[in-house]
Amino acid sequence: MARPAHIGPEEWAVRCDLAALYRLAALHGWDDLIFTHISARVPGPEHHFLINPYGMMFEEITASSLVKVDKAGEKVQPSDYDVNPAGFIIHSAVHEAREDARFVMHLHTVAGVAVSAQREGLLPISQHSLFPLASLSYHDYEGVALNPDEKARLVADLGATSLMLLRNHGLLTLGRSAADTFLKMFMLQRACEIQIAAQAGGAELIRIPAPILAGVRAAGEKVMRGSGAELAWPGLLRRLARRNPGHDG
Numbered sequence: 001m002a003r004p005a006h007i008g009p010e011e012w013a014v015r016c017d018l019a020a021l022y023r024l025a026a027l028h029g030w031d032d033l034i035f036t037h038i039s040a041r042v043p044g045p046e047h048h049f050l051i052n053p054y055g056m057m058f059e060e061i062t063a064s065s066l067v068k069v070d071k072a073g074e075k076v077q078p079s080d081y082d083v084n085p086a087g088f089i090i091h092s093a094v095h096e097a098r099e100d101a102r103f104v105m106h107l108h109t110v111a112g113v114a115v116s117a118q119r120e121g122l123l124p125i126s127q128h129s130l131f132p133l134a135s136l137s138y139h140d141y142e143g144v145a146l147n148p149d150e151k152a153r154l155v156a157d158l159g160a161t162s163l164m165l166l167r168n169h170g171l172l173t174l175g176r177s178a179a180d181t182f183l184k185m186f187m188l189q190r191a192c193e194i195q196i197a198a199q200a201g202g203a204e205l206i207r208i209p210a211p212i213l214a215g216v217r218a219a220g221e222k223v224m225r226g227s228g229a230e231l232a233w234p235g236l237l238r239r240l241a242r243r244n245p246g247h248d249g
Contacts, residue, residue, distance in 0.1 A: 004064060010043040014102075015063035017178035018050055019247040021105065023240055024182060026058035030189065032108040033057070036170070037087035040103045040178075041095055047071050049095060051088060053081030062249045071096060086145045090166075093151035094158065094174055101174040103181040111192035112171035121165055122191060124208040125198055129191040130216045132184070137161040141168040163188050179233035 003012045018040040025031050025038065034055055042048040050066045052058070067079045073088040087106070094104045115122055121138060122129055139157040142150050158164055163184055164172040171188055175181035198205055240247060 007064075008043075012063065014040050014042060015050060015066055016248040018066060018103065019061050019063045020237060020240060021103065021178050021182060022052060022058040022061040023244050023247045024236055025105075025107065027240065027243060028186075028189075030107050030109050030185075031058040035084075036107050037084065037091060038103070038105045038181075039088075039091040039095065041101070042068060046076075048076055049091070051083055051091065053079060054084045054087075055081055059244055062247055064249060089145040089148065089151060090154065090172070093154050094172070096151075097155040097158070098174060100162075100176050102176050103178050104172065104174045105181050105185050106166075106170060106172045107185065107189070108170040109189055109192070111196050112165075112189055113169065114196050115192040116165045116170060117168050122188075123195055123205065124213050125205050126191055126194045126208075128187055128194055130208065130213065132163045132188040132191055133213060134216045135161045136163045136165065136188075138165050138167060141166070175229075177229070177233075179229040179236075182236070183229040183232060 003009065007015070018038060021038045034052075034057060037051055039049050039051045042050060048068050048070055050068055052061055053065055053067050056065060065081075067075060067081055067083055068077045069083055069088065070076050071092055073083055073085060073092060075083065090106055091104050094101045122133060122136060124130065124133055137158050139154050142153075162174050166172060171185065171192070173181050173184035173188060175184060
């Protein structure tokens with residue numbers, strides 16, 4: 001589909017990437033009907049954001065169907081759909097606090113929620129776990145995210161990290177690009193899946209030695225930036241074009 005005349009080229013590129021993130025989440029089985037969110041900051045000084053139309057399945061979302069809102073979650077362009085207020089509380093907090101949070105991805109996957117409910121959280125028991133453990137934080141559950149006061153506590157817990165386990169709730173990643181945000185989520189989700197599978201085996205788990213983990217943590221964001229996000233993204237878009245085309249419409 002050609003870019004609509006009322007949407008600038010920079011915003012349209014962000015819309016296409018965000019719609020791709022939604023469809024890729026559905027393709028990987030990470031969606032929770034209509035109840036989680038992925039958001040993006042619109043380029044420009046207006047402090048506007050894009051988020052999913054509440055009621056639309058992730059596999060259906062297109063660049064043109066995304067809803068543009070201000071930092072209060074109010075629509076700034078007409079849309080037949082509303083925005084989930086609980087979803088935007090979390091996303092607006094992260095976008096406002098972090099300039100590098102151009103995209104924010106929050107999911108309720110089975111493995112992610114399961115690990116978030118474990119007292120020790122993500123364990124260093126796989127190579128996959130080392131990447132998120134380099135920049136991982138935790139936020140305690142405060143109920144359904146409808147209280148604006150929670151935003152300050154969530155941001156304080158997030159700190160300078162780019163991956164978070166929301167206790168009893170799910171997973172969150174942020175990044176400067178859709179590719180970066182997706183790969184962080186892929187690594188975090190895969191690490192959670194491995195942990196649940198390993199625990200289900202019933203055998204004693206072997207933890208990665210502390211010096212190795214410390215070295216990864218010392219590298220911090222460099223570990224994630226060097227993990228091939230931009231290399232993987234074109235292939236992910238090709239896979240999406242084969243299996244569920246039309247996100248850029």
